[in-house]
Amino acid sequence: MKNKIVIAAIFLGLAITSIAQGPRYAESMKKNIETLDQKPSIENYQNAANNFERIANAEKNQWLPFYYAGYATVMQAFSGMEPGNMSAALDKAESFLYQAAALEPDNSEIAAVMSMVITGRMQVDGSQSMTLGPKATAILSKAMSQQPQGNPRVMMNLSQNLYYTPEPFGGSKKKALELMEKALQAYDTFNPASELHPNWGKVYIESVLKQWKG
Amino acid sequence: MNTHTLLTILASVFSFGLHAQTTLVSGRVTDARNRAMQGVSISLVDTYDGATTDSSGSFRFSTTESGKWKIIASYTGFKKWEQDVELNGKEVVLNIELREKPDELTAVIITAGSFEASDEKRITVLKPLDIVTTASANADVASAMRTLPGTQQIGESAELFVRGGEGYETKQYIDGMVVANPFFSTSPDLASRGRFSPFLFKGTLFSTGGYSALYGQALSSALILESIDLPDRSEASASISPIFGGGQYQHLAQNKKSSFGASAGYTNLSLYFNLVKQRPDFFKVPEVWNADANFRVKTSSTGMLKMYASFTQNRIGVRNPDIDRIDLKNAFTVGNDNLYTNMSYRERISNRMKLIAGISLSYNVDDLQQEVLDANNEPAAGNLPFFIKNKNFNLSNKGLLVQARAVFDYKLIGLSALRFGAEHWYSRDRTGFNQFKPIALNDHYSAVFAESDIYLSNKLALRTGLRGEHSSLLNRTNIAPRASLAYQFTKRAQISGDYGIYYQKPQTQFLQFERDLPQMRADHYILTYQRINTLTTLRLQAFHKEYKQLQKTGLDTNATGSGYARGIELFWRDKKTLKNFDYWVTYSWLDTKRNYLNFPYELQPNFAANHTANLVLKRFFPKINTQFNLNYQFATGRPFYDIAFDQGSEKYIVRDEGKTIPYNNLSFSINYLTSIKKAFAVVVLSISNLTNSQQIFGYRYSLDGANRVPVLPPARQFIFAGVFLSWGTDRRQDAINNNL
Numbered sequence: 001m002k003n004k005i006v007i008a009a010i011f012l013g014l015a016i017t018s019i020a021q022g023p024r025y026a027e028s029m030k031k032n033i034e035t036l037d038q039k040p041s042i043e044n045y046q047n048a049a050n051n052f053e054r055i056a057n058a059e060k061n062q063w064l065p066f067y068y069a070g071y072a073t074v075m076q077a078f079s080g081m082e083p084g085n086m087s088a089a090l091d092k093a094e095s096f097l098y099q100a101a102a103l104e105p106d107n108s109e110i111a112a113v114m115s116m117v118i119t120g121r122m123q124v125d126g127s128q129s130m131t132l133g134p135k136a137t138a139i140l141s142k143a144m145s146q147q148p149q150g151n152p153r154v155m156m157n158l159s160q161n162l163y164y165t166p167e168p169f170g171g172s173k174k175k176a177l178e179l180m181e182k183a184l185q186a187y188d189t190f191n192p193a194s195e196l197h198p199n200w201g202k203v204y205i206e207s208v209l210k211q212w213k214g
Numbered sequence: 215m216n217t218h219t220l221l222t223i224l225a226s227v228f229s230f231g232l233h234a235q236t237t238l239v240s241g242r243v244t245d246a247r248n249r250a251m252q253g254v255s256i257s258l259v260d261t262y263d264g265a266t267t268d269s270s271g272s273f274r275f276s277t278t279e280s281g282k283w284k285i286i287a288s289y290t291g292f293k294k295w296e297q298d299v300e301l302n303g304k305e306v307v308l309n310i311e312l313r314e315k316p317d318e319l320t321a322v323i324i325t326a327g328s329f330e331a332s333d334e335k336r337i338t339v340l341k342p343l344d345i346v347t348t349a350s351a352n353a354d355v356a357s358a359m360r361t362l363p364g365t366q367q368i369g370e371s372a373e374l375f376v377r378g379g380e381g382y383e384t385k386q387y388i389d390g391m392v393v394a395n396p397f398f399s400t401s402p403d404l405a406s407r408g409r410f411s412p413f414l415f416k417g418t419l420f421s422t423g424g425y426s427a428l429y430g431q432a433l434s435s436a437l438i439l440e441s442i443d444l445p446d447r448s449e450a451s452a453s454i455s456p457i458f459g460g461g462q463y464q465h466l467a468q469n470k471k472s473s474f475g476a477s478a479g480y481t482n483l484s485l486y487f488n489l490v491k492q493r494p495d496f497f498k499v500p501e502v503w504n505a506d507a508n509f510r511v512k513t514s515s516t517g518m519l520k521m522y523a524s525f526t527q528n529r530i531g532v533r534n535p536d537i538d539r540i541d542l543k544n545a546f547t548v549g550n551d552n553l554y555t556n557m558s559y560r561e562r563i564s565n566r567m568k569l570i571a572g573i574s575l576s577y578n579v580d581d582l583q584q585e586v587l588d589a590n591n592e593p594a595a596g597n598l599p600f601f602i603k604n605k606n607f608n609l610s611n612k613g614l615l616v617q618a619r620a621v622f623d624y625k626l627i628g629l630s631a632l633r634f635g636a637e638h639w640y641s642r643d644r645t646g647f648n649q650f651k652p653i654a655l656n657d658h659y660s661a662v663f664a665e666s667d668i669y670l671s672n673k674l675a676l677r678t679g680l681r682g683e684h685s686s687l688l689n690r691t692n693i694a695p696r697a698s699l700a701y702q703f704t705k706r707a708q709i710s711g712d713y714g715i716y717y718q719k720p721q722t723q724f725l726q727f728e729r730d731l732p733q734m735r736a737d738h739y740i741l742t743y744q745r746i747n748t749l750t751t752l753r754l755q756a757f758h759k760e761y762k763q764l765q766k767t768g769l770d771t772n773a774t775g776s777g778y779a780r781g782i783e784l785f786w787r788d789k790k791t792l793k794n795f796d797y798w799v800t801y802s803w804l805d806t807k808r809n810y811l812n813f814p815y816e817l818q819p820n821f822a823a824n825h826t827a828n829l830v831l832k833r834f835f836p837k838i839n840t841q842f843n844l845n846y847q848f849a850t851g852r853p854f855y856d857i858a859f860d861q862g863s864e865k866y867i868v869r870d871e872g873k874t875i876p877y878n879n880l881s882f883s884i885n886y887l888t889s890i891k892k893a894f895a896v897v898v899l900s901i902s903n904l905t906n907s908q909q910i911f912g913y914r915y916s917l918d919g920a921n922r923v924p925v926l927p928p929a930r931q932f933i934f935a936g937v938f939l940s941w942g943t944d945r946r947q948d949a950i951n952n953n954l
Contacts, residue, residue: 050255083748168888
């Protein structure tokens with residue numbers, strides 16, 4: 001009898017959890033991830049970032065909502081903000097990414113977006129490129145060996161890093177192009193762990209390649 | 215419990231879901247001035263439900279939760295707003311007012327009066343790289359500071375003369391510990407350089423007055439340097455120039471928890487002096503040997519222990535014509551050995567408390583000699599007057615300084631903080647002059663200090679500090695209060711006021727003869743207006759400084775000297791207007807007079823010019839990987855005096871006086887970044903005084919006043935060329951090649 005009660009209790013617990021959160025988490029995440037691909041505007045990204053932050057605070061053990069909150073905030077920063085606001089947005093994005101990394105250490109997706117935060121800071125103050133550039137490079141180089149491997153977003157960011165780094169500092173437009181093409185190919189083999197895991201960037205890479213080859 | 219009850223429970227759970235009602239939550243968010251706030255996140259805590267406000271500050275969302283819940287509204291830079299609500303199907307309408315939160319990025323800055331260079335803090339006027347790329351500085355920290363307002367253009371000394379203060383009134387601190395001999399020893403009227411490379415530091419704070427109670431023994435100004443933590447990677451580097459050569463290796467452990475490194479270098483100006491003619495006759499061309507070593511270890515996620523030791527040795531010998539007798543020369547020889555060690559430790563002891571501690575030891579030996587020579591550079595013989603014979607001397611000085619220090623930093627609410635600590639300096643100074651018995655001076659100097667930063671709001675902050683000092687040598691205790699008040703009237707613009715009393719022990723040469731002297735004292739009053747944006751900075755400062763208890767010499771040595779300094783300073787930096795182009799402009803107006811040393815009455819000292827201006831330009835051309843730096847420095851003429859003892863009136867009198875010609879210096883430097891084989895290389899070329907204009911720093915008079923000689927730089931221009939190479943482990947290349 002006791003066993004039955006335990007089993008029943010477990011079943012009950014599972015039932016409540018799945019009803020209350022399971023499908024909702026996936027659905028909400030999916031809905032918000034879709035909005036990220038819609039019209040890129042400061043308001044749209046702000047809205048998405050707020051939604052992800054809310055999910056993140058309700059779930060607490062999931063790194064993806066923090067990751068997307070960080071990603072949406074970075075994209076917001078890149079949507080034509082004036083330098084002061086951009087700087088504040090990048091700080092906020094960084095704090096989301098730190099929270100994501102605390103739950104999911106050594107993840108290359110988080111590293112890819114972190115490198116975008118640094119790129120943003122170089123955009124705010126060009127005179128800092130000499131100190132910040134190598135930092136972005138270090139993060140991305142490490143990410144190359146982290147999970148998941150063959151990540152096209154890491155390759156894309158590293159490629160752009162190479163493209164805009166002066167040659168004496170180890171930059172190379174030729175290698176950048178090769179790497180960007182490699183990143184595009186990676187979408188054929190790269191399998192995100194779930195439909196909620198990051199899988200963005202293909203359209204962007206295509207547009208960059210068109211421009212570089214143009 | 216049986217299966218039936220279980221089913222009943224399950225059924226009730228499901229039915230609960232079915233019967234859930236929907237509640238509408240809506241409202242509007244404004245700031246303290248009732249302006250609509252867009253982008254504010256409204257959330258029902260622990261649920262996904264919520265909304266973001268639109269451009270009118272309005273929001274609306276529905277939720278199926280019921281009962282008592284908490285709603286929060288949050289926005290970057292504002293305090294979180296929260297309220298409990300009852301969800302029961304009836305629409306909840308909220309009018310929310312958000313208040314600004316004290317935040318380092320938006321809050322008023324207490325230390326607005328100082329110049330900070332840091333990569334870590336976002337809001338700084340300078341970046342560490344600026345120190346290296348300033349055209350006139352040649353990678354010397356103090357020279358770079360000379361492009362900031364409040365400093366004098368002094369060509370005959372490496373020291374920083376700030377706001378009517380002597381060079382010794384500016385002290386340098388490394389990781390909290392004072393540096394006893396920051397510059398290489400040199401002969402009179404010949405500028406030397408700082409001992410420490412700017413690459414050792416990640417942060418520089420230059421306070422031209424009104425600095426924190428955590429530091430002491432500097433009447434005018436504090437140059438606070440913070441050494442770097444772990445390097446980013448292992449690296450070997452080399453410097454090659456016709457003037458010097460050096461090598462360095464820095465190793466970062468695999469686990470990135472510790473690092474060690476060492477460097478060595480040799481400087482010799484013979485080749486350069488053969489190419490570029492120098493005015494004085496250097497019979498011993500300046501020569502420097504230096505070596506240093508460091509060890510740094512991350513003791514925990516928040517702890518850091520750093521050790522640094524450096525040894526430097528330099529030699530100079532220079533001959534100049536004797537000022538009193540045309541047939542004679544003075545040969546001056548300098549020998550200097552210096553050891554500096556510093557160990558610092560910092561750790562977060564608890565959530566709110568941080569400890570910063572350190573010990574340092576420095577030992578400096580100076581051997582200075584002057585010899586009167588005849589026209590053939592042989593020791594002058596014959597029947598020479600007493601005052602000429604007296605010019606032959608041997609002066610040796612051995613100085614030891616040991617310092618220990620601990621500071622606790624306690625975080626109060628918000629940005630408010632309390633700092634307190636203590637330090638102890640033991641100094642032993644032994645000076646020998648000719649055949650006389652050496653004079654020894656030992657001092658135990660102790661200080662306790664406390665300082666509180668209180669943010670009354672995001673806009674208004676008050677800092678109060680107190681420093682108590684005791685010197686066993688002087689047998690005196692001093693209490694030095696400090697205070698700052700800062701008010702921000704718009705997000706970018708603020709005004710602040712600083713007040714403080716500063717003490718400094720009299721210079722050793724006075725203490726050797728008279729110990730019962732009080733400390734010199736300066737009272738600072740500073741008013742600062744600052745408008746700082748991400749890419750532009752405007753700063754206006756007005757100050758008044760009162761000097762008391764300065765040394766008087768002449769008829770008798772006492773501490774009745776006094777003086778004042780007041781002025782207005784401007785700093786404007788702009789990185790915004792033109793892409794890749796960065797410039798700053800400074801202007802300083804100074805009015806100062808003092809009655810000290812043998813001055814018969816209050817005079818404007820010979821290191822003070824009334825107007826000083828600087829223009830610093832930096833432009834990076836990415837296409838050719840080259841940075842061009844230009845620096846123009848201007849100062850109006852400085853006064854000079856012939857002060858002599860008048861036998862008739864038995865008083866010191868000003869026998870002659872005048873003003874030097876204005877000072878002009880246009881410097882230019884190029885940094886070209888390239889790669890040579892596998893090394894990253896920076897090629898540097900710099901030229902001072904491009905226009906080859908005459909620079910006169912003052913005049914020296916003969917004993918009888920009949921002859922005066924200008925104080926000039928050893929050569930009108932200084933040209934430097936060098937290559938700096940570094941080889942690092944660049945993991946990016948591996949990462950790329952593995953993927954291509």
